[in-house]
Amino acid sequence: MTVLVFLDPAHPDGRIADAGVPALLATDQGVTRGDGIFETLLAVNGAPRKVQAHLGRLAASAQSLSLDVPGEEAWLRAIATAVGAFASASPPAPDEDGNTNVVVKLIATRGPEGAGSPTSWVQATAVPPALAEQRAHGLAVILLDRGYDSTVAQRAPWLLLGAKTLSYAVNMAALRHAHAQGADDVIFTSSDGHVLEGPTSSVLLAHLKDDGGAPVKRLITPSLDSGILPGTTQGALFTAAKAAGWELGYGPLVPADLLDADAVWLVSSIRLLAPVNSIDGTEIGTAEVRARLTAELSALLAQTH
Known part of the structure; x- marks a missing residue:
């Protein structure tokens, strides 16, 4: 189960996309050149952990790449949407401590060639069992x-x-x-x-x-x-x-x-x-x-x- 939420100015809380159909253009520079950044964090019982540290590191990475990405508020709204949608569609089983965990990935690319604007989204998935x-x-x-x-x-x-x-x-x-x-x-x-x-x-x-x-x-x-x-x-x-x-x-x-x-x-x-x-x-x-x-x-x- 994967939930995708794209950061979209027309959708303040993020736009949920079907993870089973194509969502990126083949010309997106994240695909063709690996030109982009990401962060991965854990949401525990619906709350993202160390989110400010991750957003700060995302901003630092963006600055290193001269990449213009959405601000913190847009990311926080999209994270909340993704975690909520994942919990509703595929409620995670509690771990050994009784907590529910969701992997949340923040991704931003330079966008399609010539577009001049980034492609940004949040992905929510289950924690791989191998990590435990x-x-x-x-x-x-x-x-x-x-x-x-x-x-x-x-x-x-x-x-x-x-x-x-x-x-x-x-x-x-x-x-x-x-x-x-x-x-x-x-x-x-x-x-x-x-x-x-x-x-x-x-x-x-x-x-x-x-x-x-x-x-x-x-x-x-x-x-x-x-x-x-x-x-x-x-x-x-x-x-x-x-x-x-x-x-x-x-x-x-x-x-x-x-x-x-x-x-x-x-x-x-x-x-x-x-x-x-x-x-x-x-x-x-x-x-x-x-x-x-x-x-x-x-x-x-x-x-x-």
């Missing part, structure tokens, strides 16, 4: 070289490394390569050896230490100046973890930091917090510690909005 499986059982991950050094984003902003664009062919190819190697996912590294991000996720790691008898928990993520996408879920979790007494840290990180960690996760708005069991065949921490920290941080993440 990954959260519950963890991931086998491999490291892949992205082919850029960690300073290229500053030297070459036209590469759009910090924008969430529709050009995801490389990311999907990396995942197919991982699956062919018997792995579940990928962590990209830079050509100069820095840890970056996953194809569809942010990277987090945790270190536990004893500071003179007092346990210290530290949560670390790669630095944003390496050209990675700012993670909305990572940002929300950092805020909650800090309030709960965790120390926070930002890279630069190298692969040895991942292998030395007590736990590593790939995090995103839909998959949430998926523990990494192994990297290139090397187990990360212990199963007991991974499970305990994942439960603790998942509880903190559930409190964010």
